[in-house]
Structure formats: C-alpha cells, structure tokens
Amino acid sequence: MSAYYGDDKPITAFATTPGKSALTLIRCSGKGAVDLASSVFSAPEKIKNASGNTLVHGWIVSANEKIDEVIISVFRAPKSYTGEDSLDISCHGGFAAGKAVMEALKLAGFREALPGEFTFRAFMNGKLDLSRAESVMELVSAKTETGRRHAVTRLSGALETEINEIKKMLVEVLSGAEIFLDYSEDEISADADEKEGKLPKQDIALETLARLKKLSISWQHERIYQEGFLAVIAGRPNAGKSSLFNLLLKEDRSIVTEIPGTTRDWIEAWVSVEGIPIRLVDTAGLRDSADPAEKAGVERSRKLLEDAELILYLIDGAEGVTAEDKAFVAEQRGKTRPLLVLWNKCDISTMPSDLLAANAISVSAKTGDGDAQLYAAIISAVQAQTAATDLQTAALGSQRQKNLVDVACTALEEALALAEREEPLDIIAPLLREAVNALGEITGEVSTADILEEMFSKFCVGK
Numbered sequence: 001m002s003a004y005y006g007d008d009k010p011i012t013a014f015a016t017t018p019g020k021s022a023l024t025l026i027r028c029s030g031k032g033a034v035d036l037a038s039s040v041f042s043a044p045e046k047i048k049n050a051s052g053n054t055l056v057h058g059w060i061v062s063a064n065e066k067i068d069e070v071i072i073s074v075f076r077a078p079k080s081y082t083g084e085d086s087l088d089i090s091c092h093g094g095f096a097a098g099k100a101v102m103e104a105l106k107l108a109g110f111r112e113a114l115p116g117e118f119t120f121r122a123f124m125n126g127k128l129d130l131s132r133a134e135s136v137m138e139l140v141s142a143k144t145e146t147g148r149r150h151a152v153t154r155l156s157g158a159l160e161t162e163i164n165e166i167k168k169m170l171v172e173v174l175s176g177a178e179i180f181l182d183y184s185e186d187e188i189s190a191d192a193d194e195k196e197g198k199l200p201k202q203d204i205a206l207e208t209l210a211r212l213k214k215l216s217i218s219w220q221h222e223r224i225y226q227e228g229f230l231a232v233i234a235g236r237p238n239a240g241k242s243s244l245f246n247l248l249l250k251e252d253r254s255i256v257t258e259i260p261g262t263t264r265d266w267i268e269a270w271v272s273v274e275g276i277p278i279r280l281v282d283t284a285g286l287r288d289s290a291d292p293a294e295k296a297g298v299e300r301s302r303k304l305l306e307d308a309e310l311i312l313y314l315i316d317g318a319e320g321v322t323a324e325d326k327a328f329v330a331e332q333r334g335k336t337r338p339l340l341v342l343w344n345k346c347d348i349s350t351m352p353s354d355l356l357a358a359n360a361i362s363v364s365a366k367t368g369d370g371d372a373q374l375y376a377a378i379i380s381a382v383q384a385q386t387a388a389t390d391l392q393t394a395a396l397g398s399q400r401q402k403n404l405v406d407v408a409c410t411a412l413e414e415a416l417a418l419a420e421r422e423e424p425l426d427i428i429a430p431l432l433r434e435a436v437n438a439l440g441e442i443t444g445e446v447s448t449a450d451i452l453e454e455m456f457s458k459f460c461v462g463k
C-alpha cells in the first residue's frame with residue numbers, strides 16, 4: 001500500500017467549504033483520534049468517555065485560549081463512515097473559526113487528510129465497495145437532480161449487486177470449464193458440450209455477456225450526467241449568440257451589444273435542461289477579421305466546434321440567410337454531429353418557409369419566443385446520441401468501470417469464439433478468469449495500490 005494512503009493515523013479535513021455560513025464541519029478519523037481530540041477540548045474526559053453516536057458540547061481550547069464553541073459527534077470503530085474512531089466537529093461558520101480549530105487540531109497531532117482519504121479508509125475497512133466509493137464522489141459532484149438520483153442508485157448498491165451477480169454466473173462458467181481440465185480428453189469426450197462448439201455452461205455465458213453489454217452501453221448515457229453534454233452556440237457576428245446563451249442560462253452572463261464582434265474568448269456555463277447537464281458554450285462570431293484578438297477568438301470557436309456534441313447555429317433573422325450561413329450548414333450536415341439551425345430575432349422577422357421545411361427553429365433570444373421548441377430539440381438531440389437507461393436497472397458510474405466491463409466482454413466473447421472453434425478448454429479458461437478478475441476490479445475485490453491511489457486522489461479533500 002502506498003506510503004500516503006496506507007496508514008491509520010489520525011487525519012482531519014474540512015468537510016464543508018469555508019465561507020460565510022452558519023456552521024463549518026471538520027472531520028477527524030483514525031486510531032487514537034478521540035483521545036487526540038480530547039487534548040484540545042475543554043472537558044477532555046467527556047470526549048474520552050463518550051460512547052459511539054453521541055454528541056458532546058464544549059470548547060476547543062489551545063494554549064489555554066478558547067478557540068471556538070463546538071458540538072462534537074463521536075463515532076466509535078467500527079460504527080463510523082471510515083470504520084475507525086471518528087469525530088465530526090461542528091464549529092461556527094465563516095473563515096476564521098474553522099481555520100483556528102483546524103490549526104489547533106494540527107498542533108495536537110492530526111495530519112491533514114489527502115483527497116478522498118476518508119472514503120479510502122471506508123473502502124479498506126470494508127464499509128463500501130469501490131463502485132459505491134465512486135458514487136460518493138459522483139454524488140457530491142452531481143450537477144442536476146437526475147445526476148443525483150443516478151448517483152444515489154449506485155450508492156445504494158444497485159451496481160455492486162449487478163456486478164456481483166454477473167460475476168457469480170461467470171465463476172460458474174469458469175468452474176464448469178475447470179472441472180474438465182482435471183480430466184483427460186477421453187474421460188470427458190462423451191458428455192462435453194465443448195465437442196459441439198459450446199462452453200460447458202454456454203447458456204449462462206451468453207446471459208452474462210448480454211448483461212455485460214447492457215452495462216457497457218449504459219455508460220453512453222451516464223457519462224453525460226458527470227461530464228455534461230457539450231453544446232456550442234455558433235453563428236455570424238451579431239446573430240444573437242450571447243443573447244441566446246444568457247436566455248438559456250437565465251442570467252446576464254455574456255456581454256451583449258449591437259456591435260458585431262463583441263464576444264472574443266468563449267464562455268462556458270452549465271445549464272440543466274430537464275435534468276440533463278449541458279455544458280453550454282458561447283463563442284466568437286465566425287468571420288474573417290484583421291483584428292488579432294478577434295481572429296484568435298474565431299480560431300478558438302472553430303476548435304470548440306470540432307469537440308461539440310451538439311451545435312446550435314444561429315442565423316441573424318434581421319439580416320437573413322447569408323452565403324456564410326449556407327456554407328456552414330452544408331459543411332456541418334456532412335458530419336455525424338447533430339446540428340440545430342435556429343432562426344433568431346423572430347420578434348422582428350419571419351423565418352422563410354424553406355428553413356421551416358428544413359426543420360430550423362424560429363426563436364427570439366430577446367423575448368424568449370420559441371424556447372420550448374428549442375429545449376425539446378436539445379433533449380431529443382441528446383437522447384438520439386445515447387441509449388436511454390432505465391433507472392430501475394443498474395448502470396455504470398465511471399469510465400474506469402466501463403473499461404473493465406469492456407475487458408470482461410472482450411474476454412468472454414473470445415472464450416465463446418474459441419469454444420465454437422472447438423479449441424481446448426485449457427486455453428479458454430484463462431480468458432474466463434480474466435473476465436472474472438475485471439469484474440472483481442470494479443468492486444475492488446481485486447485491486448492494486450496504484451489503481452486505488454489513482455482513483456481516490458481524484459476525490460475532494462474531506463471526502
């Protein structure tokens with residue numbers, strides 16, 4: 001285990017973001033944490049003798065000075081989040097009180113926790129599996145209500161259960177194959193399915209494969225709740241891109257003026273469209289410009305368009321369709337990325353019928369007219385690119401899990417293909433074992449120090 005994450009020394013971290021608020025929560029955990037905390041508490045014996053899941057009221061004291069009046073929740077191993085002796089110290093909010101308490105704790109001997117160290121310890125102490133540890137991080141970063149619900153489903157163990165069930169079936173297939181390895185060819189020739197181009201437990205293997213594939217596909221959809229769906233607003237200068245950006249954000253974030261070439265650098269913000277987190281980007285108007293800043297802005301716009309998962313292309317209704325608009329739309333239509341053509345400024349103009357026929361949407365970024373059609377079009381563009389996941393069923397929660405499910409799928413498919421070609425079981429069995437191990441890595445049953453460190457270091461401090 002790594003030198004950092006491996007110990008059980010007393011650690012501490014802020015569980016809340018310091019700032020103007022009623023309370024600040026500081027978390028402590030580790031061997032001897034309760035005794036150590038008592039050394040900076042006004043009534044040490046009260047803490048020392050406190051049983052698990054109780055509250056103690058008093059003062060944090062350092063060098064005979066009262067630092068802050070606090071309430072301390074005491075948890076005793078193994079009944080705590082980490083599985084160790086732990087304390088949650090509720091201090092007064094704001095910047096100063098929590099900071100001073102933290103200093104006192106560090107002086108007493110607590111070490112500052114590393115990112116994700118509390119959850120790491122919870123995992124090491126068998127409190128949650130890796131898939132649920134990942135969902136903790138997912139939950140604290142959820143940007144929309146739907147994202148929260150998906151994270152909670154995984155936190156409750158839906159994915160862990162599914163993975164364990166699939167793994168159990170795979171182990172059955174594997175042991176079915178391994179039994180034959182112990183016998184000679186002659187002994188098994190009479191009843192082995194293998195002779196017919198099948199694995200000994202072919203039906204179970206096929207069902208496992210189908211369930212793994214379903215999980216793998218679920219990531220297309222789940223990914224969006226974590227990374228967002230990148231929608232880029234583009235169009236000629238003055239088309240109303242920044243106005244549309246502000247309308248969708250419901251906030252005056254991007255500067256709007258009547259002068260073409262206002263937006264230079266791109267601006268990004270998250271918006272929730274019916275629970276789908278959209279990373280919305282406002283860009284510089286596309287045109288050739290001699291101005292170096294505007295030119296650089298246009299180049300950045302073009303780069304962003306390459307990465308976009310959806311383009312909202314605005315036509316300036318006050319100007320009408322220009323040759324540049326036609327060229328852009330023609331160029332993009334040849335690509336697989338979805339494109340929504342929007343006729344803007346419909347409050348002072350009427351969309352021509354040929355655009356209507358081409359499924360363009362008539363909107364006014366100024367008055368909000370047509371926004372319902374626009375939202376509906378954005379939602380169907382997202383849905384068209386993802387396989388809808390039924391929330392009742394298990395779905396993947398990280399790219400790491402997706403990679404491992406794919407490893408298992410590939411190994412299993414290969415095992416089935418080898419069986420079909422009537423290859424011997426001793427070359428098939430290792431593939432089945434590989435699939436079982438990949439699933440064990442998802443839950444953390446099979447893990448190595450570097451995998452764990454890589455994963456937990458992405459967590460926030462205090463989690």
Ligand SMILES: Nc1nc2c(ncn2[C@@H]2O[C@H](COP(=O)(O)OP(=O)(O)OP(=O)(O)O)[C@@H](O)[C@H]2O)c(=O)[nH]1
Binds near residue numbers: 242255284346
């Ligand atoms: N009447 C009307 N005016 C609009 C509408 N949308 C934008 N405008 C006006 O058009 C002008 C340009 O709007 P912006 O949102 O700055 O346009 P932009 O595409 O971001 O422009 P650049 O950043 O320069 O590329 C401003 O004067 C807006 O008030 C609309 O729907 N109706």
Ligand SMILES: [Mg+2]
Binds near residue numbers: 255
């Ligand atoms: Mg702009």
